[in-house]
Structure formats: C-alpha cells, structure tokens
Amino acid sequence: MEIRKVIRTLGFLIALLAVWQSLAILEVYPEYIFPSPLGVLQTLARGFQNGRFVIGIASSMQRILIGFGISAILGVAFGLALGRQRWLNDTLGALVLGLQTLPSICWLPIALLWFGLSETAILFVVVMGALLAITTATEAGVKNTPPLYLRAARNLGARGWKLYALVILPAALPSILTGMKLGWSFAWRSLMAAELLYVSLGLGQLLTMGRELNDMSQVIAVMIVIIAIGLLVDRAVFAPLESRVRERWGLNS
Amino acid sequence: MKLEIRNVGKTFQSKSGAITAIDTATLNVRAGEFVCLLGPSGCGKSTLLNLIAGLDKPTRGEILMDGKPIGNTGTDRVMIFQSAALFPWLSVFDNVKFGLNMIGVPKPERQVIARRYLAMVHLAEFENAFVHELSGGMRQRVAIARALALDPAVLLMDEPFGALDAQTRDLLHGELQTIWQATCKTILFVTHNVREAVVLGDRVVVFSARPARIKREWTVDLPRPRQIESYAVVDLARDIMQTLKDDVLVSQRDNDAQRLSELEMQMIGDDVL
Ligand SMILES: Nc1ncnc2c1ncn2[C@@H]1O[C@H](COP(=O)(O)OP(=O)(O)OP(=O)(O)O)[C@@H](O)[C@H]1O
Ligand SMILES: [Mg+2]
Numbered sequence: 001m002e003i004r005k006v007i008r009t010l011g012f013l014i015a016l017l018a019v020w021q022s023l024a025i026l027e028v029y030p031e032y033i034f035p036s037p038l039g040v041l042q043t044l045a046r047g048f049q050n051g052r053f054v055i056g057i058a059s060s061m062q063r064i065l066i067g068f069g070i071s072a073i074l075g076v077a078f079g080l081a082l083g084r085q086r087w088l089n090d091t092l093g094a095l096v097l098g099l100q101t102l103p104s105i106c107w108l109p110i111a112l113l114w115f116g117l118s119e120t121a122i123l124f125v126v127v128m129g130a131l132l133a134i135t136t137a138t139e140a141g142v143k144n145t146p147p148l149y150l151r152a153a154r155n156l157g158a159r160g161w162k163l164y165a166l167v168i169l170p171a172a173l174p175s176i177l178t179g180m181k182l183g184w185s186f187a188w189r190s191l192m193a194a195e196l197l198y199v200s201l202g203l204g205q206l207l208t209m210g211r212e213l214n215d216m217s218q219v220i221a222v223m224i225v226i227i228a229i230g231l232l233v234d235r236a237v238f239a240p241l242e243s244r245v246r247e248r249w250g251l252n253s
Numbered sequence: 254m255k256l257e258i259r260n261v262g263k264t265f266q267s268k269s270g271a272i273t274a275i276d277t278a279t280l281n282v283r284a285g286e287f288v289c290l291l292g293p294s295g296c297g298k299s300t301l302l303n304l305i306a307g308l309d310k311p312t313r314g315e316i317l318m319d320g321k322p323i324g325n326t327g328t329d330r331v332m333i334f335q336s337a338a339l340f341p342w343l344s345v346f347d348n349v350k351f352g353l354n355m356i357g358v359p360k361p362e363r364q365v366i367a368r369r370y371l372a373m374v375h376l377a378e379f380e381n382a383f384v385h386e387l388s389g390g391m392r393q394r395v396a397i398a399r400a401l402a403l404d405p406a407v408l409l410m411d412e413p414f415g416a417l418d419a420q421t422r423d424l425l426h427g428e429l430q431t432i433w434q435a436t437c438k439t440i441l442f443v444t445h446n447v448r449e450a451v452v453l454g455d456r457v458v459v460f461s462a463r464p465a466r467i468k469r470e471w472t473v474d475l476p477r478p479r480q481i482e483s484y485a486v487v488d489l490a491r492d493i494m495q496t497l498k499d500d501v502l503v504s505q506r507d508n509d510a511q512r513l514s515e516l517e518m519q520m521i522g523d524d525v526l
Contacts (some may be wrong), residue, residue, distance in 0.1 A: 010318045064257035151308055156352035156403065157328045164353075170342040249341045 006193030035217035043217040044224065051223060052206065059201040060191060061229075063119075067126030068187050075131050078175070079138020080164060093139070094130055105192040106198060122194045125239035129190030137179020141172025142184060174245050181238040188230050254319050254329065254406035254439055256282040256305070260410030261314035262464075263300050274300040277314065284406075287433055288439045289450035291493070292468075297428065298443045301465070302409045317408070328356055331405040335412040337392040338420045339384045345371070345395050346380035352403040369446055370398040373432060390421035394428075401432065412441045414449065426452055430478050434512035448490040458495055469496055502503045 017037050023029075024036030027118040042238050047053035051202070107128045111121035145168055195204020203226055210218035246252050260279040265272045274297035282288050290298050305316055307326040312397065316323050323330070336387050340347050349367040358366070358447040369375050374394035383390060392405070393413055400408060414422045433440060444450050449456045461468040471493060475485050 147336065148336065148338045149340065150334075152334060152340075153351075154326045154357075155306055155308060155332045156399070157355035158325070158351075159355075162355060166354075167340070170340070175340065248383055248385055 024130075032216055034216050035220060037206065038222070040220045042048075042217075043221040046204075047218070053222075055201060056203045056206045056222075057225065057229070060195065060203045061124055062196075063189055063202065064126060064191050066192065067123045067242055068130055068145045068184060070123070071127045071130035071134055071183060071187065072126070075134025075179065075183065076169075076176060079172075079179075080130075080134040080142055080169065083139040083142025084174075086166070089191075096135055096191060098134065104186060105193040106199075112198075119200070122191070122198060125194040126187050126191045130180075133186055134176070134179045135185040137182070138172060138176050138196045141175025144175065145171040154198060174249050174251055176243070177238070177242050177245055181234065181242065184233060184238065185230065187217050188226075188233075192193075192226060209246035229230055255437060256280075256345055256441075257317040257320075257408055258282075258301075258371060259303070259315050259317065260274050261301070261304060261316060263297065263304060263309070271463045274466040275304075275311075277307045278465060279314075279457065280462075280467060282439055282441065283485060284439055285437045285465045287442065287453060287455045289454035289457045290441060290443045291445070291447060291450050292352055292432055292465060293329045293462050294445070296460045296463045297465035299411050300412050302441065302443060303334060305407070306330050306409055308332070326404045328352060329405050330407040330409060331400040331403055332398050332409040332411065333393075333396050333413045335415055337389075337396040337413075339391070339395055339399070340390055341384040343384075344380065345382050345384070345387070347377065347379075348384070349399045349402050351492075353401060356403070366402050367398075368400045373401070374428065387420075390417050390425065393417065393425065394500045397429070397432075401436065401438075407439045407441070410440065412443050412445060415445060421451070424518065426481065427478060429453065434477070448481050448494050451475075451490045451493070452481050457493060459493060 001036075021037050024031075024034060024039070028034070035043075044053070078092075082089050082096070104125060107125050108121070112123040115121040115124060149167055149171050150163075152162055158167055191202075192204050195202040196208055197204075203222055206222045207219055210216070210222060217245075245253075258278055261275060261278045262273070265274060280288075290301070292298050300309070304311050305323070307323055307330065307488055318329065325498075340351065342356065343351065346367055348491055349371055350363045353363040353366060368377070368380070371380055374397055376391060379387065379391065386397075387395065398415070414425055415426070426449065427469040442450070442453055444453075457471045457473060458467055459469045459471075460466065471481060472490065473489065475483075475489075479486055
C-alpha cells in the first residue's frame with residue numbers, strides 16, 4: 001500500500017517535470033516567463049554557491065526562530081492563564097477568538113506605524129502570526145486536562161505553581177504541540193508576506209528581487225526553497241515530536 | 254491513625270436536580286485496621302473515599318482523624334484510584350517521587366525512598382520505564398508505591414484491582430497483605446468483589462443501595478495470609494453475598510439502572526458458584 005502511494009506521487013512529480021522541461025525546450029513561452037526546470041536548478045545551485053540564498057535563508061530563519069520563540073513562550077503563558085481563570089477567559093478569551101480570524105499580515109500596517117520600517121515590525125507580524133494559534137491550543141489543552149490527573153496530583157500534595165508546571169502543563173503538552181505546529185506554519189507564511197512588502201535581507205526579498213529583475217527562474221527557485229524549509233521543519237521537527245509525545249501520553253490507542 | 258466518620262452525608266447538586274449519594278454514614282476505623290467497603294454500583298463508595306481524601310466536602314457530618322477534623326487534601330490520607338492515574342509524562346521512578354517532591358523532601362532522600370517502595374512492589378528494574386510500557390497490574394503497583402512513598406497514615410483504595418485478571422489480582426492480594434503487615438497502615442479498600450473483601454479485610458462493611466447507609470458489617474477473624482480459594486473465605490463470602498444480592502435487587506427496582514453494571518451481575522455469578 002505504502003509503496004504504491006510513493007510510486008504514484010513520485011511518478012506524478014517526474015511526469016510534471018518532464019512536461020515542464022519539454023514545454024521549455026519547445027520554447028512555447030519566452031524564457032523569462034517560463035524558465036526550464038534545468039534553468040531553475042542552475043539558479044538554485046548558483047544562489048547557494050555565491051551565498052545569496054544562504055544569507056537569505058539565514059536571515060529569514062533567524063527572524064522566524066526569534067519570532068516563533070517569543071510567540072511560543074507568550075502563547076503558552078496566555079493559554080495557561082486563559083484555561084484556568086474563568087474571568088480571563090470571558091474577557092481576553094473572547095478577544096483572542098475574534099482576532100484569530102484576522103490574517104496575520106493585516107498586522108503589518110499597525111506594525112509599521114508603531115515600529116517604523118524595521119526588524120521589529122517584521123518580528124511583530126511573525127509573533128502575531130503564531131501567537132493566537134498557540135494560545136488557543138494551550139487553552140484547549142488546559143481545559144481538557146483529565147480531571148483524574150488533577151485529583152491525583154492534589155491528592156499527592158500538589159498545589160499552586162507546582163500544580164501548573166508539573167501537572168497541568170505536561171498534561172496539555174500534546175495539544176500545545178499541535179498548536180505550535182500550526183503556529184509555525186502561520187508564522188512562516190506571515191514572515192514571507194512581510195519580507196515581500198518590507199525589503200531587507202531574507203527569502204521574501206530574494207523573491208521580490210527576482211520579480212524586479214524579471215528573473216522568473218530565481219522566483220521559482222526561491223519558492224522551492226520556501227516550500228522545502230516549511231516542509232522540512234514540519235516533517236523533521238514537529239511530526240516526530242508530536243508522535244513521540246502522543247505515544248508516551250497514551251493517546252495513540 | 255484512627256479515623257472517625259460521623260453522620261456524614263453527601264448530596265450533589267446537578268442540573269437534573271439533587272442526588273443524595275450518601276444518606277448518613279457512621280464508621281469508626283481503628284488505627285492499623287484494614288476495612289473493606291462493599292456495596293452496589295453507584296451507591297456512594299467512591300464518594301465516601303473522596304470525602305475522606307478531602308477531594309470533596311461532605312454536605313453533612315464530619316470526618317475526624319485522631320479526633321481532629323480533616324481539612325483539605327492531605328498527604329496523611331492518600332488515594333489509589335481504580336485506573337492507577339499515573340502521570341504518563343513521568344518515568345516510573347519520577348511518578349513514585351512525585352508526592353515527595355510536592356511535600357518538599359530533599360532530592361537525595363526522594364531517590365532512596367522511591368527505590369525502597371519500588372523494590373517493595375517488585376518493580377525495581379522498571380524505574381526508567383514509562384507508563385505506556387507497563388501492564389495494568391504493573392501500573393497499579395506503581396500507584397501503590399507512589400502512595401506508600403508519602404508514608405500516609407491512611408491508605409484509600411478505590412477498586413484498585415478491579416480491572417485485573419484473577420492471577421495478577423491474587424498476586425497483588427498477597428503483596429498488599431505483606432505490605433500492610435509491614436507498615437501498619439490504616440486501609441480503606443473499596444471493592445465489588447466479595448471474596449476480595451474477605452481475603453483482605455479485618456472487617457467488611459456493606460453499604461445499601463443509594464443513598465448509601467451502612468447496612469451490615471462482618472468481622473473477618475480468619476488467619477493470615479488468606480487464600481482466595483480457601484473454604485473459610487468462600488463460605489463467608491457466600492453469606493455476605495446473599496445480603497448484597499437482596500440489595501442489588503432493590504436498587505434494580507428503584508431503577509437508576511444505568512448504574513447497575515454487568516460487573517455486578519457477573520460478580521454474583523462468580524461468587525455464588
Ligand atoms: N460529581 C458528581 N455530581 C453528581 N452526582 C455524582 C457526582 N459524583 C457521584 N455522583 C453520584 O453519586 C452516586 C454515587 O457515586 P459513586 O461514584 O460514589 O458510586 P460508587 O459506589 O463508587 O459506584 P461504583 O461501584 O460503580 O464505583 C452516583 O449515583 C453518582 O451518579
Ligand atoms: Mg466507585
């Protein structure tokens with residue numbers, strides 16, 4: 001079953017590349033609108049060799065790591081508070097729920113007005129991208145803490161912050177991880193959007209540059225890099241983490 | 254430690270109205286006594302243990318330990334839940350150390366104590382395992398070690414072996430009796446299984462159908478260690494069974510019958526054999 005699936009997916013991709021390459025060879029469209037896959041590959045290789053892509057990736061990764069880190073810390077803290085305090089939930093909780101429907105790039109105008117054309121503005125958009133998803137997921141995790149764990153913990157003398165840190169937080173971890181995974185993909189999208197609009201080093205800037213130079217192969221090469229990083233982080237970081245936690249927490253059966 | 258339950262009652266307020274789980278219960282438990290509580294499903298046995306543990310507040314009456322009213326939860330009374338309720342994010346070792354950490358026992362001491370109780374329940378070589386890697390019986394043993402590590406005066410056990418197969422249960426009956434004799438704890442043990450009650454208890458207390466009242470008591474004078482298939486145990490169990498059976502029928506007639514589980518009918522089947 002699995003093998004058939006892999007073959008199908010691979011076959012489709014190879015066919016797609018073949019059609020693309022033959023269209024390019026036939027020169028149906030001019031090169032600057034419709035680059036060949038080989039051309040894109042060359043651009044990719046060149047971009048890594050001369051270091052421009054490496055610098056772009058490094059600056060984007062730095063932003064997302066800082067921004068995502070901030071949202072993770074804030075989101076978990078907010079979620080813990082919202083999940084346990086009824087009055088916070090009725091006030092801030094309602095606000096969070098409303099704001100969640102706002103695409104995070106819509107925070108850019110505010111960010112620009114508050115922070116000017118700066119790194120901080122981009123970071124703000126990234127943080128807002130992931131924050132609400134992580135907050136809501138943490139809150140849900142806290143609210144769904146099995147009451148049995150709480151009773152057992154109280155019974156064994158757990159109180160106050162120890163109850164939060166050693167029982168409620170770990171009990172909510174599977175849900176928090178799901179929120180982080182979602183938050184990561186939101187943050188990555190917001191970052192790319194913000195980098196497109198506000199030009200400084202980064203993958204978004206490489207995209208914009210490709211457009212300005214009418215270099216379609218660069219545009220596509222950068223798109224491939226963006227997809228690859230998004231997928232890689234999801235598959236190599238979040239998926240294994242999530243499945244390990246789910247197994248250990250006994251949620252897989 | 255001596256435990257006095259004086260005219261305790263508990264009424265739950267729920268959306269569908271008030272449910273009186275316990276009418277009045279009065280029970281005195283001597284220090285170091287092993288008391289087994291029996292009664293039809295839904296009659297309020299778990300409720301009573303929760304009240305003693307301090308996880309819930311009684312509506313009426315009071316509960317005293319050595320003459321002093323119990324307050325909130327306290328580590329002098331530790332509950333062992335039917336489903337073990339271990340923390341899956343902690344290793345076996347850390348689970349056993351959990352309560353010690355909560356009450357502020359210094360780290361090196363925690364380790365020594367935890368190792369001692371893990372050895373007592375024969376799980377020393379599993380200290381690094383995680384909960385999902387253990388069988389049901391092993392989990393229950395970890396829960397027992399976790400509770401014992403706090404050295405509570407009173408151990409509250411709510412159908413701890415209910416979900417186990419007969420062999421494992423017999424094994425744990427043996428271990429529990431040994432531990433009890435070695436540690437002199439006061440134990441309240443809720444069970445559905447009459448023979449289990451007779452094997453373990455100094456005294457067997459039978460509750461009526463909900464709202465719970467204490468219906469009858471038996472003192473079990475049989476010598477220990479007791480075997481679940483010995484004639485003396487089977488005879489006494491049959492006697493108790495008859496009383497309980499009448500009550501199950503009453504509870505069936507009054508019908509909250511969704512709470513009247515197959516388990517009970519099965520138990521009657523088992524025990525009348
Ligand atoms: N939190 C609660 N709110 C409302 N009713 C409750 C609550 N807890 C228990 N009850 C009711 O109180 C009664 C006694 O429940 P309890 O769990 O003590 O029974 P039990 O004797 O332990 O039964 P079992 O042998 O099936 O475990 C039941 O009818 C139950 O519906
Ligand atoms: Mg019960």
